Amino acid sequence: MEKKKRELNGAGELRRKAEERLKAQKPASPAKLSELKTQELIQELQVHQIELEMQNEELRKTQTVVEESRAKYSDLYDFAPVGYLTLNRRGLILEANLTLCSKLGIERSLLISINNLFTNFIIKKEEKDLFYKYLGKVFEAKSPETCELELKGKGNSKFYAQLESIVVGDNSSQCRTAMTDITERKKTEQAIKDTAYQFQTVVESVGEGITFSDNSGKFLVYNLRMQEITGFTQDEANNSGDFTRLLYPGPLERQKALQRLQEIVEHKVALPLEVEATIQAKDGTKKVLWISTRAMRFKDQEMFLSIYRDITERKKVEQALQEAVKAKSAFTSMVSHELRTPLGALKESVSQVLEGLLGTLTDDQRKFLGIAKRNVDRLARLITEVLDFQTLETGKMVFKMQDNDINEVVKETKETMDIIAKEKGLDFVLNLDKKLPKTKFDRDKISQVLSNVVNNSLKLTEKGSITISTTKGNNVIQVSVKDTGPGIKEEDIPRLFQQYEQLERKTGGTGLGLAISLEIIKTHGGKIWAESIFGQGTTMHFLLPIEERRRRT
Amino acid sequence: MKNKILLIEDELDLVEVTKMRLEKSGYEVINALNSEEAFTFLRKDIPDLILLDLLLPGMQGEEICKNLKCDDRLKTIPIILFTASASDISKVAKEIGADDYIMKPFEPEELLGKVKKFIG
Numbered sequence: 001m002e003k004k005k006r007e008l009n010g011a012g013e014l015r016r017k018a019e020e021r022l023k024a025q026k027p028a029s030p031a032k033l034s035e036l037k038t039q040e041l042i043q044e045l046q047v048h049q050i051e052l053e054m055q056n057e058e059l060r061k062t063q064t065v066v067e068e069s070r071a072k073y074s075d076l077y078d079f080a081p082v083g084y085l086t087l088n089r090r091g092l093i094l095e096a097n098l099t100l101c102s103k104l105g106i107e108r109s110l111l112i113s114i115n116n117l118f119t120n121f122i123i124k125k126e127e128k129d130l131f132y133k134y135l136g137k138v139f140e141a142k143s144p145e146t147c148e149l150e151l152k153g154k155g156n157s158k159f160y161a162q163l164e165s166i167v168v169g170d171n172s173s174q175c176r177t178a179m180t181d182i183t184e185r186k187k188t189e190q191a192i193k194d195t196a197y198q199f200q201t202v203v204e205s206v207g208e209g210i211t212f213s214d215n216s217g218k219f220l221v222y223n224l225r226m227q228e229i230t231g232f233t234q235d236e237a238n239n240s241g242d243f244t245r246l247l248y249p250g251p252l253e254r255q256k257a258l259q260r261l262q263e264i265v266e267h268k269v270a271l272p273l274e275v276e277a278t279i280q281a282k283d284g285t286k287k288v289l290w291i292s293t294r295a296m297r298f299k300d301q302e303m304f305l306s307i308y309r310d311i312t313e314r315k316k317v318e319q320a321l322q323e324a325v326k327a328k329s330a331f332t333s334m335v336s337h338e339l340r341t342p343l344g345a346l347k348e349s350v351s352q353v354l355e356g357l358l359g360t361l362t363d364d365q366r367k368f369l370g371i372a373k374r375n376v377d378r379l380a381r382l383i384t385e386v387l388d389f390q391t392l393e394t395g396k397m398v399f400k401m402q403d404n405d406i407n408e409v410v411k412e413t414k415e416t417m418d419i420i421a422k423e424k425g426l427d428f429v430l431n432l433d434k435k436l437p438k439t440k441f442d443r444d445k446i447s448q449v450l451s452n453v454v455n456n457s458l459k460l461t462e463k464g465s466i467t468i469s470t471t472k473g474n475n476v477i478q479v480s481v482k483d484t485g486p487g488i489k490e491e492d493i494p495r496l497f498q499q500y501e502q503l504e505r506k507t508g509g510t511g512l513g514l515a516i517s518l519e520i521i522k523t524h525g526g527k528i529w530a531e532s533i534f535g536q537g538t539t540m541h542f543l544l545p546i547e548e549r550r551r552r553t
Numbered sequence: 554m555k556n557k558i559l560l561i562e563d564e565l566d567l568v569e570v571t572k573m574r575l576e577k578s579g580y581e582v583i584n585a586l587n588s589e590e591a592f593t594f595l596r597k598d599i600p601d602l603i604l605l606d607l608l609l610p611g612m613q614g615e616e617i618c619k620n621l622k623c624d625d626r627l628k629t630i631p632i633i634l635f636t637a638s639a640s641d642i643s644k645v646a647k648e649i650g651a652d653d654y655i656m657k658p659f660e661p662e663e664l665l666g667k668v669k670k671f672i673g
Contacts, residue, residue: 333638337608340637344657345566348574351661357577380658398641 014056083179087165091118091135100179103161105154121151123158138165138175148182160186209289209308214301215265217243229289229310231282247279264295265302276311288315325394332390336383343383347376385512389499392519399442399523406477406544407432409443410468413450420458427465436472439546441524446544449517449528453481453540456513461485464537475546476526482539488532496530517542555581556672559600561591561617562635563609567657571604571664578665580672588612595627601672605651607636615649622650631671 033041077084083100085093093116101108104121119128127149134147144166153159165177203210209226213219222234230237230247237243248254257277264273272294279287290309295302352358354369361369391397414428421428450468457466464484471478488496499515514528521528521542528542558575562568563586572582583600585591587610594600603621607614614634621627634646634654646654653667 337637340657341564341567344637344659345564345570347658348567348570348661352570352574352577355661357573376658396641398644 083161085118085177085179087118087135087175087177088173089135089139091131092116093118094174103153103159103179103181104151105157123150123152134163135165135175139167139172142167142172159183207309209306209310211304211306211308213304213306215303217241219243220303226308229281229287229308230279236282246282248277249280253278260293261304264293264304272305272307286312288312329390329394332386336387339383340380343376343380347373347380350376385516389512389516389519392516392523397445397523399445401440401442403438404441404443404446405436405438406441406446406470406479407434407436409447409450410470410479413447413454414468416451417454417458421466424458424461425463426458426461429465429467431467431469433469433471436470436477437546439477439544441544442520445520446524449520449542450479450481452513452517453542457481457483457485457538457540461537472546473543476543477546478541478543480539480541482537484537487534487536487538488530489534490532493530493532497528555579556602557581557583557598557600558602558604558668558672559583559585559591559594560604561585561588561609561614562604562606563587564606574661574664575668578668580668586610588617591617595621599627600630602668603630603632604635604655604668605632607634607638607645615645618649618651633667633671 078098080097080099083103084095084097085100086095088094093111096108096111098108101111104111119131122128122131130147131149134145138145144164146162146164148160148162150158151161159181160183162180162182163177164180165175167175203221203223204225206223207225209229210221210223211219211226212221219234219237222237227233232240232243232246237246240246244254244257248257260273260275272292274290274292276288276290279289281287288311290311291306293304293306295304297303350369350373353361354366354373388397410430410432414430418428454466454468461483462485466484467480467482469480469482471480497514497518500511518528521544525545526543528540530538530540532538556579558580560568560571560575560582562571562584568584572584575582583594583598585594605614605618609617614636618632618634621630621632631652632650634642634651635657636642636654637657642654642656645651652671655664655667
């Protein structure tokens with residue numbers, strides 16, 4: 001409605017102007033015309049008028065279309081998803097769309113009117129320089145150029161923008177620029193950079209060589225430690241064509257290495273294959289490496305992830321240790337053998353004289369030869385213990401596991417020791433569980449343990465009693481030897497089972513008795529320990545598993 | 554006739570005292586210091602018992618023992634090993650076919666007991 005009225009008004013105005021113009025052109029009154037002529041004239045004028053009106057209508061329509069089209073393009077320019085601006089050679093903003101204005105947080109009228117330079121919106125000084133260089137390039141190149149800058153946005157915000165500019169038309173004093181907000185892209189890029197940095201840091205700070213290679217043998221990851229170990233750089237490894245040829249110059253080791261890779265590929269197991277291999281570093285030194293390799297799919301390709309640990313030093317130490325153990329073992333058996341032989345002659349000589357085989361002796365002679373014989377025996381016992389412990393320690397001791405009755409072993413031990421108890425005036429008591437099942441153990445060895453424990457008690461107990469008891473526990477048989485001796489201080493208990501430890505020097509042992517007992521009980525899958533109240537006595541306990549249980553352990 | 558014991562042992566002191574002990578108990582003792590002496594004696598005579606040291610110069614005790622035990626003429630002679638090394642002597646004795654063993658240093662009763670066991 002509004003539009004129509006305006007059109008009519010417009011038409012009225014035009015008429016008035018037309019009449020005025022006619023008056024000016026023809027001031028004289030028209031000549032007399034015949035009626036017919038007049039008729040014809042009117043007719044023609046009417047046609048003319050209609051024609052004019054139609055032309056006018058056509059013009060108005062065209063004008064509307066043009067206006068609509070302009071509105072559409074203006075709309076497209078102003079509300080495009082990217083910012084548009086026109087800059088001159090100095091970087092002055094000549095035009096800008098609304099998207100750009102809203103990004104920069106400034107009214108368009110303000111942006112254009114106050115002769116704004118684009119550099120006003122650039123935060124970093126060095127980026128302002130960068131922008132001028134960029135602008136220079138744009139006007140020189142006449143092809144699209146891009147650059148990335150950090151800009152001041154709405155309020156106090158900042159954002160990353162990418163500019164793409166091109167000089168258009170013949171007018172080379174202006175360039176059109178599209179500005180895209182790339183803050184999100186920058187964030188993603190930074191995140192990728194951070195991840196890469198973290199990955200790099202981890203890979204480079206571990207003590208192992210790490211490689212990640214494809215099935216053509218190209219290394220995508222090859223850390224510095226790997227370079228230290230092998231002496232070859234990543235480029236050298238990649239340019240070698242076949243790195244195994246460099247690492248394993250010997251055909252045998254190389255064959256093994258290739259076989260390993262083949263195995264990993266064929267088996268397609270998720271578990272890494274771990275091996276020890278000898279490589280030759282770039283400088284020719286041989287190194288023993290622990291290598292763990294696993295295959296994995298990456299971008300539809302078979303890849304290998306390998307970890308290399310240099311164990312050359314460890315191997316050397318291990319070997320030295322093995323040799324030392326061997327040497328110690330050889331030395332111990334040599335020494336004990338060399339000691340035993342003369343001891344045999346010594347003991348036999350003393351025995352024969354003492355027995356009177358070579359003539360009668362005086363009481364003093366017999367007494368002193370008795371001392372000699374006792375000490376020869378003691379020396380022999382010490383040597384046996386040292387040798388025993390050594391065979392136990394190296395695992396060379398053979399155990400004869402057979403069904404045995406622990407109560408019988410206890411009774412036998414009491415029989416052999418009874419005489420000492422009697423001499424010292426001690427009560428020797430047995431407290432046996434008669435219903436104990438038979439269980440598998442080495443009779444001689446367990447007898448040795450029991451003798452050892454009882455012997456210790458007898459040596460140290462001056463009055464009172466020694467009691468041996470047997471009981472059945474949960475799948476175990478427990479043997480306990482209780483005495484009324486001096487007892488052991490709590491802090492000394494842990495030392496009891498250590499080799500060559502002696503709490504009482506005067507007892508004249510090697511300090512190996514309980515260490516040997518511990519080894520024997522451990523081999524049986526049992527347990528041995530001491531309980532004591534200082535000043536009141538000691539109880540030594542040991543457990544032997546009942547057979548079914550031991551088979552499992 | 555006294556029972557004859559061949560003592561194959563190279564430690565002269567030990568030979569002397571062992572010989573004395575056995576002779577006092579009524580045995581005749583012949584000593585061989587090594588395998589050569591032992592086999593020289595065995596070619597012309599057959600003892601009732603052999604006491605054999607395992608550690609000898611030249612051919613070792615184990616070897617001597619195996620040789621004796623596969624010789625038809627000699628294999629019935631009881632052999633008691635005489636040894637100073639403790640590890641697994643019972644196993645070794647079994648393997649090489651010895652009849653018994655005595656560890657050095659030994660108790661007089663053990664020596665005499667074991668000898669008596671074989672030759673009364």
